[in-house]
Amino acid sequence: MATYGRFPVKLERGQGVWVHDSEGRRYLDCVAGIATCTLGHSDRALRRALTQQLRKLQHVSNLYAIGEQEQLASWIADNSCCDQVFFCNSGAEANEAAIKLARKYGHSRRGINQPLILTARSSFHGRTLAAVTATGQPKYHRGFEPLPEGFAYFDYNDIPSLEAALQQHSDRAVAVLLEPLQGEGGILPGDRAFFSRLRQLCDERQLLLISDEVQVGMGRSGTLWGYQQLGIEPDAFTTAKGLGGGFPIGALAVKNYAAVFEPGDHASTFGGNPLACRAALTVARELQQRRLLENVQQRGEQLQQGLQQRVQQWPQLLAGERGWGLIRGLLLRDDSISAIDLVKAAMAEGLLLVPAGSQVVRFVPPLVINRRQINQALQRLDQALSKLAA
Numbered sequence: 001m002a003t004y005g006r007f008p009v010k011l012e013r014g015q016g017v018w019v020h021d022s023e024g025r026r027y028l029d030c031v032a033g034i035a036t037c038t039l040g041h042s043d044r045a046l047r048r049a050l051t052q053q054l055r056k057l058q059h060v061s062n063l064y065a066i067g068e069q070e071q072l073a074s075w076i077a078d079n080s081c082c083d084q085v086f087f088c089n090s091g092a093e094a095n096e097a098a099i100k101l102a103r104k105y106g107h108s109r110r111g112i113n114q115p116l117i118l119t120a121r122s123s124f125h126g127r128t129l130a131a132v133t134a135t136g137q138p139k140y141h142r143g144f145e146p147l148p149e150g151f152a153y154f155d156y157n158d159i160p161s162l163e164a165a166l167q168q169h170s171d172r173a174v175a176v177l178l179e180p181l182q183g184e185g186g187i188l189p190g191d192r193a194f195f196s197r198l199r200q201l202c203d204e205r206q207l208l209l210i211s212d213e214v215q216v217g218m219g220r221s222g223t224l225w226g227y228q229q230l231g232i233e234p235d236a237f238t239t240a241k242g243l244g245g246g247f248p249i250g251a252l253a254v255k256n257y258a259a260v261f262e263p264g265d266h267a268s269t270f271g272g273n274p275l276a277c278r279a280a281l282t283v284a285r286e287l288q289q290r291r292l293l294e295n296v297q298q299r300g301e302q303l304q305q306g307l308q309q310r311v312q313q314w315p316q317l318l319a320g321e322r323g324w325g326l327i328r329g330l331l332l333r334d335d336s337i338s339a340i341d342l343v344k345a346a347m348a349e350g351l352l353l354v355p356a357g358s359q360v361v362r363f364v365p366p367l368v369i370n371r372r373q374i375n376q377a378l379q380r381l382d383q384a385l386s387k388l389a390a
């Protein structure tokens with residue numbers, strides 16, 4: 001179905017940060033399947049691990065113990081603030097699980113019959129009915145009403161707005177679900193003072209603080225999880241996208257005290273199958289062995305400086321730059337060009353970029369990108385900007 005406005009380009013193969021289309025053109029991929037191909041394309045370690053796993057066992061059922069799933073859950077628990085993990089296949093599903101968990105927590109731990117979850121305006125949490133309702137952007141709601149009940153919104157990074165929403169819904173609020181950096185909403189990093197106050201309010205009111213790490217998690221911010229940039233620990237977090245490096249897998253991780261699911265409460269046929277977990281275990285191992293967090297920090301700084309130079313060089317087109325690590329947004333001047341104009345111009349120069357809203361262009365390359373490739377991306381960006389300026 002025509003659910004996407006697609007570019008007239010068919011991508012057929014890739015290697016590292018490069019992809020090739022059916023006409024033989026080569027592109028430097030700063031989209032990475034929208035912040036998903038952590039190790040780039042056709043990574044040797046991932047290829048080898050998945051081939052081996054296919055020879056051994058692909059899919060069984062969560063009716064049985066799955067060794068790869070246990071290993072992956074242990075890795076997440078050992079490398080985050082959470083203790084237990086539920087596996088699914090996508091970001092929306094992970095958030096759906098988080099929403100159900102928060103509601104059950106409200107019912108069983110707080111005796112609240114009509115639990116309500118607070119989320120931020122300009123957020124994005126996915127397209128299933130509950131996740132899209134959690135998404136604080138009316139444009140994603142239109143045409144899909146009636147939406148599920150039990151959500152209310154506050155302004156991101158705005159303490160008075162959060163306090164007012166909590167006050168208004170004090171008898172029903174059970175959780176706050178939000179991104180540490182708003183991705184689709186325009187690459188807007190969370191504010192430390194805001195998150196610190198949020199943590200305090202959640203503690204005082206026994207609310208679950210749930211971090212949506214679907215886009216920034218798995219190292220993209222320069223720390224393994226986005227919440228680590230903000231100096232707080234959530235009670236639960238969701239992850240997907242980069243977790244499997246291009247293989248579909250999602251997860252909800254929770255601290256022990258919030259792990260209210262019991263057998264029968266929630267399930268997934270595919271969630272956490274041996275093949276998906278092998279993919280994520282391989283991404284996790286490669287992140288550590290190849291010291292990719294350091295690479296994200298260094299290449300992120302290089303990209304940030306490069307983008308800042310372009311903002312100075314093209315003030316008539318560009319308004320600023322923001323982000324963390326290898327998730328960065330270039331802000332366009334309102335009255336000059338739109339994000340899609342720049343994305344198209346960059347594509348013509350062999351550089352893949354993706355909009356984040358109408359006035360921000362997003363750079364989310366594979367975390368393996370090197371110094372030379374960042375320079376190549378910036379050169380191609382220059383060519384695109386010169387053509388647009390002309």
Ligand code: PLP
Nearest residue numbers: 090091092124125126183214215
């Ligand atoms: N949450 C965030 C922060 C996202 O950026 C996205 C996707 O862009 C989602 C959830 C939904 O993930 P998926 O498309 O895997 O359902």
